[in-house]
Amino acid sequence: MLALLHTSPVHVPVFDALRDAEAPGLPLRHLVRPELLAAAREAGPDGIAEEVAGALGELVRAGARAVLCTCSTLGTVAEAAGPALGVPVLRVDRPMAAEAVAAGPRITVLATVESTLAPTTELIAEEARRAGRTARVRTVLVPDAWERFAAGDQEGSLAAVTDAVRRERDAGGADALVLAQASMAPAAERFPDDGPSGTGAAVPVLASPRSGLRAAVRLGPVRG
Known part of the structure; x- marks a missing residue:
C-alpha cells in the first residue's frame, strides 16, 4: 500500500x-x-x-x-x-525539481504560500548538486492566491496562479517555471509547449503530482 x-x-x-x-x-x-x-x-x-x-x-x-x-x-x-x-x-516535488534542473540553470519558483519557497529552493539546489549542474533560482510569491484557495475559491486561486505564470513566461529569462505546491498543478495544463507569446521556445511549466x-x-x- x-x-x-x-x-x-x-x-x-x-x-x-x-x-x-x-x-x-x-x-x-x-x-x-x-x-x-x-x-x-x-x-x-x-x-x-x-x-x-x-x-x-x-x-x-x-x-x-x-x-x-x-x-x-x-x-x-x-x-x-x-x-x-x-x-x-x-x-x-523531488522529481519535479530534478526535471527543472535538467531543463537549464535559470529556474523560477512560484508559490502561493511563503513557507514553501525556502524548502523548494533548497530542494532544487540539492538536485543540482546531485546532477553536477548549476541552478540559479528566482522566487515569486503569487499574491492573494492562497487566501482564495483557503476560502474555497479554487478557481480564483488558479486564475491568480495562471496570471503569474503567464507574466513569467512572457518576460523570459527562465529555463523552467516550477509550481511549488501540488494545489497549483492545474495551472500547468493551461499552457502549451510553444513558449511565451508563441515564440517556439519551450519553457516548461512544471507541476509535481x-x-x-x-x-x-x-x-x-x-x-x-
Missing part, C-alpha cells in the same frame, strides 16, 4: 485520479492533516518535525510500505523521518 500525507482534502481526488491513470489497482491510503501546514507556517517545518513524524508513523502502522508527502513545505522533514520509520518516504506519484510507485513493494 502507498500512503499519502496531505495538508488539504482537495488533493485526495487528484491523486486517486492519477493512480487510476498511472497505476490502476494500486491501493492508496490518504491522511489529511491541514493543521500541520498551519503550524509549519508559524513555527517553520523544523519546528513541527515531531508532529510530521507522528503522522507518518500513523500511516506506517496502518500498513503503508511507502509514503508520499504531497505538501512541499513539509517535504524536507517528512523525508528525514523515513529512516526511523523503516519505509521509504518521498516528497512529491504526476511525476511525484510515478516516483512513489517505484519506491518499493507498494502493491498489496
Whole structure:
C-alpha cells in the first residue's frame, strides 16, 4: 500500500485520479492533516518535525510500505523521518525539481504560500548538486492566491496562479517555471509547449503530482 500525507482534502481526488491513470489497482491510503501546514507556517517545518513524524508513523502502522508527502513545505522533514520509520518516504516535488534542473540553470519558483519557497529552493539546489549542474533560482510569491484557495475559491486561486505564470513566461529569462505546491498543478495544463507569446521556445511549466506519484510507485513493494 502507498500512503499519502496531505495538508488539504482537495488533493485526495487528484491523486486517486492519477493512480487510476498511472497505476490502476494500486491501493492508496490518504491522511489529511491541514493543521500541520498551519503550524509549519508559524513555527517553520523544523519546528513541527515531531508532529510530521507522528503522522507518518500513523500511516506506517496502518500498513503503508511507502509514503508520499504531497505538501512541499513539509517535504524536507517528512523525508528525514523515513529512516526511523523503516519505509521509504518521498516528497512529491523531488522529481519535479530534478526535471527543472535538467531543463537549464535559470529556474523560477512560484508559490502561493511563503513557507514553501525556502524548502523548494533548497530542494532544487540539492538536485543540482546531485546532477553536477548549476541552478540559479528566482522566487515569486503569487499574491492573494492562497487566501482564495483557503476560502474555497479554487478557481480564483488558479486564475491568480495562471496570471503569474503567464507574466513569467512572457518576460523570459527562465529555463523552467516550477509550481511549488501540488494545489497549483492545474495551472500547468493551461499552457502549451510553444513558449511565451508563441515564440517556439519551450519553457516548461512544471507541476509535481504526476511525476511525484510515478516516483512513489517505484519506491518499493507498494502493491498489496
